[in-house]
Amino acid sequence: MTPAPVSRPSFRDALRAESPLQIAGTLNAYAALLAQRAGFSALYLSGAGVANHSYGLPDTGLTTLEDVLIDVRRITSRVALPLLVDIDTGWDDPAMTVREIAAAGAAAVHIEDQVPAKICGHLPGKHLVATEEMLSRIEAAVSGKPHDSFVVIARTDAAAVEGLLAAIERAKAYLAAGADMIFAEALRSLDDIRAFTSAVDAPVLINLTEFGQTPYFTLGELKDAGVAMVLYPLSSSRAAAAASLEVFSAIRRDGTQQAVIDRMQTRAELYDILGYQPPT
Numbered sequence: 001m002t003p004a005p006v007s008r009p010s011f012r013d014a015l016r017a018e019s020p021l022q023i024a025g026t027l028n029a030y031a032a033l034l035a036q037r038a039g040f041s042a043l044y045l046s047g048a049g050v051a052n053h054s055y056g057l058p059d060t061g062l063t064t065l066e067d068v069l070i071d072v073r074r075i076t077s078r079v080a081l082p083l084l085v086d087i088d089t090g091w092d093d094p095a096m097t098v099r100e101i102a103a104a105g106a107a108a109v110h111i112e113d114q115v116p117a118k119i120c121g122h123l124p125g126k127h128l129v130a131t132e133e134m135l136s137r138i139e140a141a142v143s144g145k146p147h148d149s150f151v152v153i154a155r156t157d158a159a160a161v162e163g164l165l166a167a168i169e170r171a172k173a174y175l176a177a178g179a180d181m182i183f184a185e186a187l188r189s190l191d192d193i194r195a196f197t198s199a200v201d202a203p204v205l206i207n208l209t210e211f212g213q214t215p216y217f218t219l220g221e222l223k224d225a226g227v228a229m230v231l232y233p234l235s236s237s238r239a240a241a242a243a244s245l246e247v248f249s250a251i252r253r254d255g256t257q258q259a260v261i262d263r264m265q266t267r268a269e270l271y272d273i274l275g276y277q278p279p280t
């Protein structure tokens with residue numbers, strides 16, 4: 001399906017309108033409609049989500065630009081909110097990656113400093129590329145921006161590997177190379193977050209992925225610590241996955257779905273979210 005051109009607020013518009021900006025992870029168009037209904041004004045397509053949910057694979061750098069583009073297009077063709085896309089390490093040609101992701105209707109990307117065979121930022125055993133190599137990635141990504149309002153966020157995974165000060169130094173270098181904003185991955189305390197945001201002269205994103213290294217700080221705590229953006233990359237898909245397993249298991253166990261009907265969205269609720277008027 002070819003997406004119709006949609007006019008949408010830019011990522012910076014969303015950032016100006018809400019502080020900190022809450023960004024909802026949505027793996028498909030319907031999840032994006034649900035996040036919009038709940039009042040979010042910015043969306044996220046998770047690389048882990050594409051790998052885990054669209055392909056049933058771990059988040060280890062197996063999915064490609066094409067795989068991600070399919071899911072980007074599905075979301076942007078249906079929902080006009082600004083979409084931040086996880087482009088992992090940028091693949092072979094970060095300039096082309098940014099051009100393609102922007103052409104698919106996204107408003108922003110984040111590109112990270114792990115080696116191409118990357119893993120979840122909240123796991124032990126991460127390996128980073130040298131700062132110089134990440135600077136080349138960022139310069140290439142920035143050169144692919146179609147216009148000034150497209151945002152390139154540089155993500156550093158360094159805090160867990162090289163320490164907080166090294167992560168701050170990397171972030172400063174990434175900004176000097178042209179990154180617009182910084183994603184500080186897997187920080188463990190509000191003190192660390194505050195140290196990071198006060199040292200880095202750009203909007204900082206904190207990732208509240210569940211079962212990770214960063215505690216579930218409240219929006220108020222993160223605001224006080226100087227955070228500009230708060231990411232919930234997989235919250236709804238984790239909940240949906242647990243609910244799906246429970247429902248499948250109940251149907252197999254009971255031979256009927258009666259015990260789990262009250263866990264389900266109704267047909268009327270579905271049509272309401274879709275804006276669909278069924279025949280009467």
Ligand SMILES: C[C@](O)(C(=O)O)[C@H](CC(=O)O)C(=O)O
Binds near residue numbers: 046059122
């Ligand atoms: C944000 C992230 O990059 C993602 O792909 O959603 C992941 C999330 C996760 O694995 O929980 C990450 O933090 O590396």
Ligand SMILES: [Mg+2]
Binds near residue numbers: 088
């Ligand atoms: Mg990711």
